[in-house]
Amino acid sequence: MAQKSQIEWTDATWNPVTGCTKIGPGCDNCYAERFAERWRGLEGHPYEQGFDLRLWPSRLAQPALWKKPRMIFVNSMSDLFHKRVPREYIDRVFDAMETANWHVYQVLTKRSSLMRSYIQRRYGGREVPSHIWLGVSVEDAAHVSRIRHLQEVNSPARFISFEPLLSPVGAVNLSGIAWAIVGGESGPRARPMEAEWAREIRTICDRYGTAFFFKQWGGPRPKSGGRILDGEEWNGFPWQIVPESILLEINAA
Known part of the structure; x- marks a missing residue:
């Protein structure tokens, strides 16, 4: 069974x-x-x-068992676009997401070029279904090319996780990016995050109309440093890209 998540920006995790x-x-x-x-x-x-x-084929049917709509982080314990995951298996994961289409799926990868290639093969020039959100992780300026790969995917639901944010990312182009999540590293060897790095991303989000979510400062444990940046919590969320049928269900719950 997939699990209820403690991650602030999702409801549950699903690890096929x-x-x-x-x-x-x-x-x-x-x-x-x-x-x-x-x-x-x-x-x-x-x-x-x-x-x-x-690979866990036995888990592919799990989303269909959940009748209440929820935000589902796909592969919190892996990367769906790892080079050793067969394309046919990725097809089965996407088939499952398309079938149980009353949920929102948040698919996050560091292998952005492989994701781009897969999406272009699967959907051609068609738009990715709006309940399947595609995102990339960017930890520093050396990896901002992942953003460009994401922007080359035909989707209204693109997002970026700047976590763990290890250094400034610079004046990145967030055109077409609906949501940005920023967070520091957690764990026994956590590397510190500077406030100015997060502020820079927040300013860029304002410029591009990208929702800004500050997840954590990080530290020995995820919640060690709390979530307050400049005196407040930043809980930006791209509600405008949530499919209307799902939004109605969430509001009625």
Whole structure:
């Protein structure tokens, strides 16, 4: 069963794939790896293989079992566009999301060029269904090319997670980006985030009309530093891209 999430910007997580490999500095202190490796070798545990990549076909039907609409973070414990995930399996994940279309799915990747290629093959010039949100992680200025790859995807629901934010990202172009999430790193080796880096992104969001969400300062634990930036919480959310049928269900709940 997928799990209710403690992540501030979603309702639940769904992991039809688990495990991953590192591809940049944002992965150095991966929380998912740290959690999964605690259980390596424990027979019968979902993470008995640690953080080795694993496909879970048995989980593909889970979203259809949830009748109440919710925001679902897809693969919080992996990356759907990892090069070792077969395209046919990614098709099955997208089929499941398209079938259970009363939910909003938040798909986040660091492998932005592979996501772009897959989406262009699957949908051609057609727009990605509006209940499937596509996002990229950007931790520093060296990886802002992921934003351009995202902008080349035909979707009204593009988002960026600047987490863990490890350095200034500079004057990024957020044209066509609906939502930006900013957060510091958490864990025993957390690297600090400077307030000015977050403020810079907030200013850019204002310029482009991008909703700004400040998730955390980070520290030894995710909530160690709280969520207050310049005296307030920043809970921007792109309600304008939530499909109307889902929005009505959420408001009625």
